[in-house]
Amino acid sequence: MGLTSNTVLALAVLAAVALFAATIWLWPRLSRRSRRAVLGRVGLLLATQLALFAAAGLAANKSFLFYGSWADLLGREQEMGVVVDHSLSSAHIKVTGKQRPDVPGGSRAAVGGQIQQVVIEGEKSGIDTPAYVYLPPEYFQAAYAKKTFPATVVLTGYPGTAENLIKGLKYPRTAHQQAKDGKMQPMILVMLRPTVAPPRDTECADVPGGPRTETFFAEDLPAAVSEAYRVGTEPRNWGFMGNSTGGYCALKIALHHPERYAAGAGLSAYYKAAEDVTTGDLFHGNSKERNRANLLWSLDHLPQGKSSFLVTTSRQGEGNLKGTLDFVEKVKAPARVSSITLDSGGHNFNTWNREIPPALVWMSGRLSAA
Known part of the structure; x- marks a missing residue:
């Protein structure tokens, strides 16, 4: 049973519940002052606490995928990565592996599509970073052999892992199903985290003397993706x-x-660049760049292009409601803005999984193939 399996999590929860019930049931019998009774109370309390911590830890790991296996958790995963060159590799994208999407028929690329593990090399920025590229089934079908596809860059929050976009937020599976249902066009997804210069959170800015993340x-x-794919x-x-940070x-960038x-x-x-211990000094006293990194200021003071925007929030549970309403109000033609406002939803995977399907459909409607 894997570390992230539902069975392991269910067993941990059952163990915690059983130990809690046993503690309640046996406590009167252990109320004496004898050494045996005291040790029994201590043992039950410790066992219950450990079971609760284990269940909570397994649940958090399942949601955020800090560790992928027991060997990873115990530090025994020592196998070195193997670089594999494939025909689709280009000057600035190296394909290092392939995996099946979690969809029916996923073993055949022309039916389920394909997820490629890649390294993207930034020619101008000098940044090299790993990513996943989801290619829809149509990409491998003869009828589409000479056709191009629209592409969407998808980012996690900070610090995040790109794998969260596949396992936790289910972008490939959702895109596959939405296209199969005729709600969106087939689309390539380039999935990665915003932390392209780890561990620093650069807020997607070109930091003076530091990472040129915006570039x-x-x-x-x-440029690299268009060079390597259709x-x-x-x-x-x-x-x-x-x-979250990926949304900002x-x-x-748009x-x-x-x-x-x-x-x-x-x-x-959120709508203003964070500045804290994870970001360091992003602007080096440059007030112009600090203002530019404030999206609400930018909408008020800089020309707006023809980009379309979608923003999401909830009336209860999110801290960005006011900022989102301000953003919507400040977007002017030729730009366009749409929004999703949930009645309730926190800053978590459950909320985003309710927003991703309509967001992908919205995105598909704003893009077209070459």
Whole structure:
């Protein structure tokens, strides 16, 4: 039974419940002051606490995928990665592996599509980062052999792992099902985390003397993907979406680079760059760049392009409600804005999984193939 399996989590929860019940049942018998009774009380309390911590830890790990296996948890996963060159590798994208999407018929690329593990090399930024590229089934079908596809960059929050986008947020499976149901067009997804210069959170900015993250996302990534895959180079071919920090980055890049991205979707996004111990000094006293990183300020003071935006929030549970309403109000033509407002939903995977299906459909409607 794997570390992230439902069976292991269920057994841990049952053990915690059973020990709690045993503690309640046996406590009167252990109320004496004898050494045996005291040791019994201590043992039951410790066992119950450990079971509760184990259940909570397994649940958190299942949601956020900190560890993928028991060997990973125990530090025994020592096998070195193997670089594999494939025919689709290009000058700036190296394919290092392939995996099946979690969809019916996933063993055949022409039926279930394919997820490729890649390393993207940024020519201008000098940033190299791992990512996953989801290719829809149509990409491998003869009828589409000479056709291009729209592409969307998908980011996690900070710190996040790109694997969360596949296992926790289920982007490939959702995109596959939505396209199969005729709700969206087949679309390539480029999935990664915003932390392309770990462990620093750069807020997708070009840091003076530091990582040029904005350059990577705005210029290097779309150029590299269009070079390696059948994706166009026009703004209408490209979208950007993400949750939390990834949502802020998606809105920021689409807002400041309408010549590159036609649409940006921010799920539970915030609208002003964070500045804390994880970011370090992002702007080095440059007030112009600090203001530019404030999306609400940018909407008020900078020209708005033809990009489309989607923002999400909830009336109860999210802290970005006011900022989201302000963002919607400040978007002016030729830009366009749409929103999703849930009655209730926190800053978590459950909320984002309720927003991703309609967000992908919205994104598909804003993009087109070359």
